[in-house]
Amino acid sequence: MPIRKFAVPSSEAEIPDFLNAIVLLANFVVIPATAYGAQLALGALGVTLVYSVLRFANFAHGDLMAFGTAATILIVWLFQGWGVSLAPLPTAILALPLGMIITCLLALGTDRFVYRFYRHQRSPAIVFVMVSVGVMFIYNALTRFLIGVDDRRFEDGERFIVTVIGFREATGLDQGLALRTSQVLTVIVMVLVTTAVFWFLRSTRTGKSMRAYSDNEDLALLSGINPDRVVLVTWMLAASLATIAGVLYGLDKSFRPFTYFQILLPIFAAAIVGGIGQPFGAVAGGFIIAFSEVALTYAWRGFLTHILPPDLIPAGLVQILSVEYKFAVSFLILVIVLLVRPTGIIRGRVF
């Protein structure tokens, strides 16, 4: 196959080389940040749902994600043992519904034996937060009992849709572009799931009663809404979203229980940036956090080499923050939002 040349390789380039620059940007910023943003959005959606209906910041959400992922991985192994697969898609997609069911059962059990008591007591939010720390410990221990603390990769099937070499050969560009199956899958699943959740909240009877309950609990109770049912549905949604987010994150990167505690911070930041209790804001917040994180920790030198004339190219990496500080980005955005607009980007009533 003849290699067509769209652009002169940059080493000989006299003129700025925009196409390579765009591909570079897509490969190292846009694609990873979109996938990461979708994962954060799903996580933040779960946090925000719990916040708006049960009215507390759930510190156990990260470990709920870890548990859901661990359960799914165990089922993946089981399926792999049986030879069941969904090739070229990862087996995890097949195992995901079962993982979600298990996680839902765990969340409902937790609510029955832990949270319900405080709900009936009408305890202040901060007590719920404290309780969720206890639950976090238990989930953490459960996950470790189930699967240990090691790094697990469970991505199988066709790993790439577009490979770097394939892309280079097809386009003749200097810069390669890789598109992983897990990344595309993440975005598709995220779009489907958030659409379904928004439709559910907007159009179904249960969704409407959830909104009513979160808007004004007493009024909702007066008008005959069954609070137990609302809470039940909320936990099922939160647990399912946590499992989906966790599995997609694990497919994209790898599964280690501790990292799921760490992404609690970007998830909280996404929920607050979007206006805590606002489902749409949570999704938007997830993408804002992800894009800022990737853009601020990316070394822009390569990109600038393509678009600037050679004598203007900076000597340094043009990296604003080193990758180790990626969590600082979520925190910075959080601080800015708290200072400038504590209600988040989307104002108004919860939901």
Next chain:
Amino acid sequence: MSRIARPLALYAVMASLIVAVGFIQSWTVALSITNLALISAIMTLGVNIQWGYGGLFNAGIVGFAALGGVAAVLVAMPPVTDSWIAGGTNLGLAGLAILGTIGAAVFVRGRTHGRRRTWATLFTILAGYIVMRIFLDPASDAIEAINPSIQGYLGGLGLPVLVAWPVGGLFAAGAAYLVGKVALGLRADYLAIATLGIAEIILAILKNENWLTRGVKNVTGIPRPIPSERTFQTIGWVSELGHSFGLSPAMTAAIANRLGYALLFLLVLGTILWLAERALNSPWGRMMRAIRDNQDAAEAMGKDVTRRHLQVFVLGSAVVGIAGAMLVTLDGQFTPTAYTPLRYTFVIWVMVILGGSGNNWGAVLGGFVVWYTWVMAEPIGNHLAAALADLLPAGWLRSHILDSAPHLRPFLMGMILLLCLRFAPRGLIPERRAPSTRKPEVN
């Protein structure tokens, strides 16, 4: 009467548990547990000041403890002159850049309004940050190149390590002031999330800024305030005293060394406890409780709630910082990777809740009980797993159970926290009720 009898009994039980370790296992182990329990108790006191007095949830204790630990490095380690020569100028310029940025930001904010103000401030800070990096990056490279296997950082001031303890408190207080300024006065859980974030950032800085802390290469050999075990072996009367109890010289020295730390820590704990109790029983303490119990009413009475919260948050964090410096002093080394949120944030919370939030004596007791449990969870977990595994045939499940013994710790901590919140929310030693609601004492 039971107000004194109950705590006394609980403390006696705790003491006998530690003494039991001394008799059964060894006295050095018992003293090591005591030393760490004393430090935990000080941290717990700090958190109790925030939670018990003010109702503030600090989810970043680990960060404040680590800041205290840095103080021990920066105060007590000898300075590395070569590093200062290599990178001092640029570092000074970077510092000036930070000051300049702050000045410029204040100036810009004075001249702009509304939405433009936000953007102008952000832009000024970003520009200042870039200028700072222009100086900091070469400084950091030059410093890290100096004798990297044992130095590669600036060193400290070479002062006595005890000076680091109040300095650690100051560091933590400074960080707490900044976080509190941003997150207090908003919804209660925002502080929790903001502290979670600041802790994550402090830890990231300590792990990665090698010129300051050597990062993951750790700083070892921090000067000790108590003579080392080897020095104690050379002191005649100590060995003789040990001999009269039938102890070998090495054992005597080990005990003397740990006992020295224990006394030092006890002194600090006693002082902080005394101050905390004084504060609690002063008009200030009553005001804090009033704010905690009914914020709106206190506000209506003219109390500046946000300011008081900031005050109590800074004070509590300072105490945690002091404890963090003491911890590094005890270890004699600074290991940034050792600071995990589970161990230093959430376990401290279990201590506060179990001990009795709002009651300082309870908080101290909680520190002891939970630390003891934490230490004992490992042998108990191994025992349990071994006993359980014995019932099973050799195979996958058996080895899995043996492997999962260490995971008993988080499970136990979670159970203690949940059971305590559910069935004894006021803790082992409940908070004393305010005198006005207590029945007048007959007699």
